[in-house]
Amino acid sequence: MMNRYLKWIVWIVIVASLVLCPIFCGMYFTNVVVTFAIFALFAVSYNLLLGFVGLFSFGHAMYFGAGAYATALALAHIEGCPLLLSLLIGILGSLALALLLIPIVARLSHSAFAMIHLAFSMLLYVLALKLRNITGGEDGIGGFPIPSLGIPGVFSLDMTDFTTFYYFAMIVIGISLWVAWFITKTPFGQVMVSIRENTMRVGYMGFKVTHSKAVAYALSACFAGIAGSIYALFNDLVSADCLHIGYSFAPILMTMVGGVGTFLGPIFGSAIFAVIEEITVRYTERVELVNGIILIVVIMYFPYGFMGMIGLIKRKILEKQLAAAAAEGRS
């Protein structure tokens, strides 16, 4: 019973602090939280592949970038494009790219899967740099209008204001995270995990392994697209940087440090890296060096990441309680 109340209290505290954040924390910190939330969703979408289906990709940035570019292009070229439509176009952009690649990648696994993603993401990166008249090359697409959210004539929320945008981004990301969590709890989520555990057996049991992989892949791409889309709206700028390999490594780092295969792991990982970056940026330019060292230490000494560590502590406490209960029973 105690545990259930505790869970509710934790949730209420988290939601309340997120709601109150822009009121008390000021613009800079609010924007840090938005960035963290975007990367949390990106890492969760990546973990759907890596943690649940067991597919290791080095090019997830392309779905992030596809969502970002699709949204930016829609807003830059469609006159009076509503906010939610631009978000939808971002998702569809990622989905379209995923559907294009699925016939090639769904049959692969392990290293070949990882490397072909590295290559395709580099291809997109080069294309984004070269196709200047569409993507703007190195400069990217910037300064597109950010539409207001609302029903014309009834009400309208100005999205250029950082507080309203914060709430909008948080609600969209929150809903996406909930949907992603829900998917992992459905029978299909169980199939995803079983593919990771024993692909061959899933095939023998009559599930279509390649098809399931493809569906999970497309879902993961969609969530990454949402993250990218929000990112484009947030920065009002999309450049080829968000297709770069660094953006593909970010979710890997977050997932591994947070705890691979758990739903909350990537979110914690994203939070850990957000905090570390905030601290290290003040002392040194070499943030990546710190990230690299953290990654090495985590892999070598905490192979299950932050969530694994929590699990270990929980078990220790449980053991102590059990020992205490046993001692009481004896006396």
Next chain:
Amino acid sequence: MDPTTAMYVAQGIHGLAYGMMLFLVASGLTLIFGMMGILNIAHTAFFMLSAYFCYQVVAMTGSFWLALLIAPVATALVGIIVERYFLRKVHAAGLLSELTLTIGVMFVIMELVKVFWGTENLTVTVPPLLQGLINVGGLEYSIYRLFIIAMSFVVLIFLAFILFKTRLGMVVRAAVSDADMVNVLGINVPFLFMGVFGVGTWLAGLAGVAIAPILTVFPGLADQMGMDAFIVVIVGGFGSLGGALLVSLISGFLSSYGVQFISQLAPVLMFIFMAIVLIIKPVGFFGERE
């Protein structure tokens, strides 16, 4: 020789030089993968590290030849340390841990290089013997590029000799196909792994020294070459040395002739080539497993 043929030949030499350097990098990568099953993401970082070592040795002693000798060996030592004290510890945890560990190593090497040498371009001059152009049959070639081609061929032949004609090579090839079985037969496989990792990074280091005078030494040095090397390993088939050689040469010619004829598309030619090969044969030219 008329100018058109001369142009073809000159571009061919360029492509050959790049292809052979690519082979040096890719052969190390494919050897390590074939034997240990590790895709060493840090491989290109070793390649870059060696170029910096080369700059340092040339700056200190003024001898490029000494750098050619010392820098790859120093790089190989770093590689051996990484294998012995980091990779081996997480080997039991599986492929994913090893892969991410190499990503971490790559980050650390790339950033440490910036800490020690800064981010500006550093030039390495070649010794007078290799400077200038040589005239063969009315055509002028850069001596340095010819030297790279020759050196790579020597390394290639040496590597092929060891792998296919000696007992050591036999053991290595056996370990590539089934490491556990070789271990059971009483051969110290962890030690062998360490050696192969060392040789692999030594090869990357050699290529790093070879490229230093051509491109100058800077932090983004490994970007192009690293990407191409990974593509070579995928398309050639993981763990196949012959595949790596073939695809390296194709890649070299594609890039040199591609710039000549369709300069707009040149950067993506290699990716298109890779996509076509993988759609037809997902394991690459000579690959047997994923």
